[in-house]
Amino acid sequence: MGTIAAMKAPILSCAMVLAVSLGALNAIYADSATWNLNPTSGDWHTAANWTPNTVPNGPGDIATFDVSTTTDITSAPGTGSIEVDSIVFNPGASAYTITVPSYLGEFNYFLSISGTGIVNNSGVSQNFVSLDGDGVIFENSATAGNLTVFSNPASANLGRSGGQTLFLDSSNAGNGMFINGGDEAAGGTTQFFDQSSAGNAMIINEGAPPGDVLGGTTYFFENANAGTATIINEGGAVAGSGGGFTRFDNDATTADATVINNGGSVEGANGGSSDFLLGASPSNATFIANGTFSGFGAGRIFFTDSVGGARSASSWAVTT
Numbered sequence: 001m002g003t004i005a006a007m008k009a010p011i012l013s014c015a016m017v018l019a020v021s022l023g024a025l026n027a028i029y030a031d032s033a034t035w036n037l038n039p040t041s042g043d044w045h046t047a048a049n050w051t052p053n054t055v056p057n058g059p060g061d062i063a064t065f066d067v068s069t070t071t072d073i074t075s076a077p078g079t080g081s082i083e084v085d086s087i088v089f090n091p092g093a094s095a096y097t098i099t100v101p102s103y104l105g106e107f108n109y110f111l112s113i114s115g116t117g118i119v120n121n122s123g124v125s126q127n128f129v130s131l132d133g134d135g136v137i138f139e140n141s142a143t144a145g146n147l148t149v150f151s152n153p154a155s156a157n158l159g160r161s162g163g164q165t166l167f168l169d170s171s172n173a174g175n176g177m178f179i180n181g182g183d184e185a186a187g188g189t190t191q192f193f194d195q196s197s198a199g200n201a202m203i204i205n206e207g208a209p210p211g212d213v214l215g216g217t218t219y220f221f222e223n224a225n226a227g228t229a230t231i232i233n234e235g236g237a238v239a240g241s242g243g244g245f246t247r248f249d250n251d252a253t254t255a256d257a258t259v260i261n262n263g264g265s266v267e268g269a270n271g272g273s274s275d276f277l278l279g280a281s282p283s284n285a286t287f288i289a290n291g292t293f294s295g296f297g298a299g300r301i302f303f304t305d306s307v308g309g310a311r312s313a314s315s316w317a318v319t320t
Helices: 002-029
Strands: 033-035 062-065 082-089 097-100 110-120 126-130 135-138 148-152 164-167 177-180 189-192 202-205 214-220 230-233 243-248 258-261 273-276 286-289 300-303 317-319
Touching: 097 110, 110 126, 126 135, 126 164, 148 164, 148 189, 177 189, 177 214, 202 214, 202 243, 230 243, 230 273, 258 273, 258 300, 286 300
Parallel strands: 033 062, 062 082, 082 110, 097 126, 110 135, 126 148, 135 164, 148 177, 164 189, 177 202, 189 214, 202 230, 214 243, 230 258, 243 273, 258 286, 273 300, 286 317
Antiparallel strands: none
């Protein structure tokens, strides 16, 4: 599992640099706009779908959503990444699903939110779906807001990883929900870097399909922290399948989070797990390891080269 995490990080870093560069190139053609009541399509990059007729795609742009007859939004092939300051859902706005797509032979479709973040005043959940190695990036101090759901499903395409949500700088997961699909080589991920925080989020790492030993994953690197989030690592549902996984690496900390590692649902299925490496700290977190089956079938917690919470094991709790 350590090898998988180590391999993913530099690949993601390269993809993020390219995504941000593409967003900067597109910024000069963009401005703030509101999604139309009756757009011509669900393509973000079509100016006729917005009022005024311009595509929000710049670091200072605000994309606003209200009531609309078209609520499934994505990007057409060849259009590339999007960067905005913020996404605002007005009071009474429709429930939207914004998908960061994946197209054969095309990589690096990212939705980068680099300013205020997501402001959801609609009163209903707003959904973001990331496919096949592409995804949503929060930068600077952007927040994922309230009543937001981010789905990072596993990929069914050979050579592609699952969807991903990334937090950089001092960005924050807010009160969002993050669901990472399971698959050892192509599972969905949520990743925190720099000084970012999981805030008060709910993060669910699903179990893997049969034969895979690693489910959906969440990573905390550098000085990132889990805030007061609840992180659930589900166990495998069938024999031979792995559980969800959370890793704290470098100087990352759980802060005051609750980490729940559930056992496998049947005999032979692995439980969910979490581990700590290279000085990561369990801090003031609560850990809950559940499971009916023994050994790898139960939820597990590993401490390797970690430091005690507040330098004292008494500051965190483990419940089985």
